[in-house]
Amino acid sequence: MDTPERNQIGTPKAKFEDSPVFNYINSLSPIKPVKSVHITQTFSSLSFASLPSVFTSPHVSSHKESRFLRRHNPSDPSKSESSLESGNKVSTNEDAAELCINSAELHEDCVPGDSIGEASVEPRNLKYDCGSPQCGATTRCGTEAGCESEVADLSAPLVPYVQKTTENGSSDDGAHLQNICQSEQRNELTGCDWESLISGASDLLIFDSPNGSEPFRGIMQNPLDSVTRFCNSLMPRLSQNETADEQNMLVLDTIVYGEQPETEDPSSQYGEASQPEDTELMQDHLNSCMVSSQIEKDDNKVEAPMQFNCKPGLNLHRGLRRRCLDFEMVGARRKSLDNVPNSSSSMLSQSDEKITTNDKQLVPMKPGGESSRCILPGIGLHLNALATTSKDYKTIKRENMAYGRQLSLPNLTASANSPTAGQGPGHESFSSASSDRDVDGTENGVQLLQDASQEPAFLANEEFNQNSPKKKRHVLPKFEQAGETESSCKRCNCKKSKCLKLYCECFAAGVYCIEPCSCQECFNKPIHEDTVLATRKQIESRNPLAFAPKVIRNADSVPEYGEESSKTPASARHKRGCNCKKSSCLKKYCECYQGGVGCSISCRCEGCKNTFGRKDGSFMLTETEADEEEAEACGKSVAENHQQKNEIQENEEQHQDSALPTTPLRLSRQLVSLPFSSKNKPPRSSVFSIGSSSGLYTSQKLGILCPETKFERHIQAVPEDEMPEILQGDGSPSTGIKTASPNGKRVCPPNREFAPSPGRRAGRKLILQSIPSFPSLTPQN
DNA sequence: GAGTTTGAAACT
DNA sequence: CAGTTTCAAACTC
Numbered sequence: 168m169d170t171p172e173r174n175q176i177g178t179p180k181a182k183f184e185d186s187p188v189f190n191y192i193n194s195l196s197p198i199k200p201v202k203s204v205h206i207t208q209t210f211s212s213l214s215f216a217s218l219p220s221v222f223t224s225p226h227v228s229s230h231k232e233s234r235f236l237r238r239h240n241p242s243d244p245s246k247s248e249s250s251l252e253s254g255n256k257v258s259t260n261e262d263a264a265e266l267c268i269n270s271a272e273l274h275e276d277c278v279p280g281d282s283i284g285e286a287s288v289e290p291r292n293l294k295y296d297c298g299s300p301q302c303g304a305t306t307r308c309g310t311e312a313g314c315e316s317e318v319a320d321l322s323a324p325l326v327p328y329v330q331k332t333t334e335n336g337s338s339d340d341g342a343h344l345q346n347i348c349q350s351e352q353r354n355e356l357t358g359c360d361w362e363s364l365i366s367g368a369s370d371l372l373i374f375d376s377p378n379g380s381e382p383f384r385g386i387m388q389n390p391l392d393s394v395t396r397f398c399n400s401l402m403p404r405l406s407q408n409e410t411a412d413e414q415n416m417l418v419l420d421t422i423v424y425g426e427q428p429e430t431e432d433p434s435s436q437y438g439e440a441s442q443p444e445d446t447e448l449m450q451d452h453l454n455s456c457m458v459s460s461q462i463e464k465d466d467n468k469v470e471a472p473m474q475f476n477c478k479p480g481l482n483l484h485r486g487l488r489r490r491c492l493d494f495e496m497v498g499a500r501r502k503s504l505d506n507v508p509n510s511s512s513s514m515l516s517q518s519d520e521k522i523t524t525n526d527k528q529l530v531p532m533k534p535g536g537e538s539s540r541c542i543l544p545g546i547g548l549h550l551n552a553l554a555t556t557s558k559d560y561k562t563i564k565r566e567n568m569a570y571g572r573q574l575s576l577p578n579l580t581a582s583a584n585s586p587t588a589g590q591g592p593g594h595e596s597f598s599s600a601s602s603d604r605d606v607d608g609t610e611n612g613v614q615l616l617q618d619a620s621q622e623p624a625f626l627a628n629e630e631f632n633q634n635s636p637k638k639k640r641h642v643l644p645k646f647e648q649a650g651e652t653e654s655s656c657k658r659c660n661c662k663k664s665k666c667l668k669l670y671c672e673c674f675a676a677g678v679y680c681i682e683p684c685s686c687q688e689c690f691n692k693p694i695h696e697d698t699v700l701a702t703r704k705q706i707e708s709r710n711p712l713a714f715a716p717k718v719i720r721n722a723d724s725v726p727e728y729g730e731e732s733s734k735t736p737a738s739a740r741h742k743r744g745c746n747c748k749k750s751s752c753l754k755k756y757c758e759c760y761q762g763g764v765g766c767s768i769s770c771r772c773e774g775c776k777n778t779f780g781r782k783d784g785s786f787m788l789t790e791t792e793a794d795e796e797e798a799e800a801c802g803k804s805v806a807e808n809h810q811q812k813n814e815i816q817e818n819e820e821q822h823q824d825s826a827l828p829t830t831p832l833r834l835s836r837q838l839v840s841l842p843f844s845s846k847n848k849p850p851r852s853s854v855f856s857i858g859s860s861s862g863l864y865t866s867q868k869l870g871i872l873c874p875e876t877k878f879e880r881h882i883q884a885v886p887e888d889e890m891p892e893i894l895q896g897d898g899s900p901s902t903g904i905k906t907a908s909p910n911g912k913r914v915c916p917p918n919r920e921f922a923p924s925p926g927r928r929a930g931r932k933l934i935l936q937s938i939p940s941f942p943s944l945t946p947q948n
Numbered sequence: 949g950a951g952t953t954t955g956a957a958a959c960t
Numbered sequence: 961c962a963g964t965t966t967c968a969a970a971c972t973c
Contacts, residue, residue, distance in 0.1 A: 659968080659969090660968065660969075661967080662967085662968080663966080664967065668957070668958075668966095668967080668968095669957055669958085670956080670966085670969085671968080672968085672969080709958090710957095713957095743956095745956090746955065747954080747955070748954085748955080749955085750954065750970095754954080754970070755954095755969080755970055755971085756954045756956090756969080756970060756971085757954095757955080758955085758956075761969095761970090950972100951971100951972085951973080952970100952972070952973090953969100953970080953971070953972085954968100954970075954971085955967100955968100955969095955970100956966100956967085956968090956969095957965100957966080957967075958964100958965080958966065958967085959965070959966080960963085960964075
């Protein structure tokens with residue numbers, strides 16, 4: 168924030184010096200500035216209220232004003248543009264700055280109207296920029312190159328950004344450069360605000376632009392209107408509280424988040440015509456992102472995630488983004504909390520509110536509140552979510568809900584500090600959750616992540632089950648993993664355990680009990696954070712893996728199974744194995760069955776007939792076999808058997824998906840356990856990586872784009888197959904073991920769970936790669 | 949919705 | 961570590 172440059176603010180003259188007007192003014196005695204004043208006013212009546220301001224730092228002042236104007240009148244851009252074009256580039260600066268941002272966003276379609284005063288010229292630039300990953304930077308590059316001195320003066324923080332952009336060296340059009348320079352000045356002006364707000368964000372922005380271009384396309388193209396709407400509604404707030412960076416961040420988050428749903432909505436297909444406004448909105452949005460990113464930077468850790476957040480154009484990404492933002496936000500919050508607890512709390516609450524509102528707007532939740540609660544695991548979900556489309560979007564929202572909820576739990580420890588934690592468990596907004604995570608630092612964050620990870624599987628499941636929460640249980644035996652994942656959707660009915668024992672699914676899942684729960688004397692609520700945490704610790708002390716995912720999914724290549732391999736969750740196994748005696752491992756009493764995994768050597772079950780894989784080694788039964796067995800065991804009609812089969816298959820498929828998510832869960836679990844046990848530090852980094860890391864990014868590209876859930880599945884499935892290699896690459900010991908198992912059964916040491924999981928999915932692959940970097944970030948205790 | 953069955957979790 | 965008890969989910973009616 169503090170940049171020596173500002174001292175130089177006076178230098179901006181250099182910019183103007185070029186202009187005859189300035190020359191003239193300079194020639195004039197200072198006494199006469201009146202004319203200059205006029206001139207300045209002409210530049211932007213708004214911007215230059217007083218001469219001094221102009222001389223000292225006209226850019227800033229003007230910029231702010233212009234900014235306000237725009238925000239107040241998002242639709243006005245045209246006006247401002249016209250005025251700007253008239254001669255007041257300064258006023259346009261905002262646009263230019265925005266353009267930089269927008270360039271990434273708008274890219275393709277956006278170009279036209281937005282290019283502001285220089286629009287005619289800029290379109291090229293924009294496109295050009297678009298072409299380059301650094302698009303956002305590119306615009307600046309040109310301008311910056313020409314106007315570096317000014318830039319430096321205006322904002323030190325920008326300088327780095329500019330430099331980067333210049334390095335990228337896309338400043339192609341000399342002619343454009345001038346225009347660009349002007350625009351840049353604008354940008355600078357705007358940038359000044361940003362700088363003041365964001366100081367460090369510039370870097371992030373750069374990154375954003377490249378990634379953002381693609382992701383935003385979708386957003387920009389279709390959802391722009393919705394976005395704009397949303398932005399418009401939000402804009403006033405923003406304008407009101409420029410100083411309140413936090414709010415901006417929140418708004419952004421909400422916006423982003425909100426965008427997803429709308430974008431997803433096919434109905435919300437807006438012609439490019441709307442883009443200009445949208446672009447502006449987007450710009451504002453971006454700006455806000457920038458701000459948020461800056462803030463985060465201030466916080467230190469979260470920068471990367473923010474970038475992604477801004478970037479993600481995909482719905483999924485957005486969802487992720489949102490989370491990321493939340494995390495970051497949280498981190499920022501923490502800092503803010505540390506510094507100014509009150510403000511932070513307020514922010515959190517606001518953010519939460521906004522988020523909730525966004526959710527509402529974005530995706531009308533299904534009537535069943537449960538769904539919302541249910542799932543959405545954090546990271547794992549992200550991946551899944553990424554893959555998912557509009558449907559997924561819903562799920563994502565759910566995730567958020569659940570996630571918040573889950574977060575609340577883990578957060579509690581950390582969050583205890585934050586007032587937000589006290590907020591309702593159900594809605595403890597992401598922000599709160601994220602904040603909690605951040606607060607806790609590694610530990611809580613980990614837990615939260617775990618939860619999130621758990622949920623991913625669930626998401627998929629839920630999609631199937633959405634209709635009835637119960638169905639989830641009934642229909643989806645598999646996902647206990649999810650269950651761990653499952654936890655997301657869990658509703659308990661505890662009467663005596665006070666929801667403080669593993670008997671309680673909610674507690675076991677690391678989630679607070681919510682409305683849907685019909686538990687009695689429940690202590691598994693944010694109000695009782697201390698109790699919950701203490702209990703958890705106690706349980707973990709007894710069994711460090713108590714909160715770890717029960718089902719471990721191995722990334723077995725599974726040639727064993729042959730064709731069915733794809734179906735079979737064979738790779739997955741229950742952590743401890745079951746002990747069934749009467750259910751023949753054909754009912755959900757059996758955790759293996761419930762988790763959609765086959766029984767393994769570790770199982771002590773009797774008369775195992777687990778359709779997912781018998782203890783004796785017969786892995787997945789063929790469908791017919793499974794049916795037969797089921798028929799025998801259950802005495803059900805053939806039709807029922809088929810249904811079961813189908814369910815199983817679905818489960819398997821889901822399972823794969825879930826499995827992928829499960830891995831994250833496992834990770835998350837570790838994470839969870841970590842906080843308490845402090846054993847393994849969860850790859851919190853992995854979590855982050857998922858959310859923010861480039862890996863995520865790639866994953867997004869890969870899977871997120873896919874509109875169809877099937878697509879997602881495919882993607883996930885494919886990754887799994889691939890994953891083994893990846894896992895191997897990771898060097899996870901588990902892989903070898905898995906494959907080694909003769910029967911195809913896999914004995915998975917609990918430890919393995921964590922390691923392999925991340926890599927299993929294609930998205931994860933990337934994640935894994937990215938992960939390495941993160942570890943440093945995450946303090947492993 | 950009430951009651952039964954089941955097996956995990958907790959306890960000794 | 962094994963046996964028993966407690967518990968709540970899963971299941972049945």
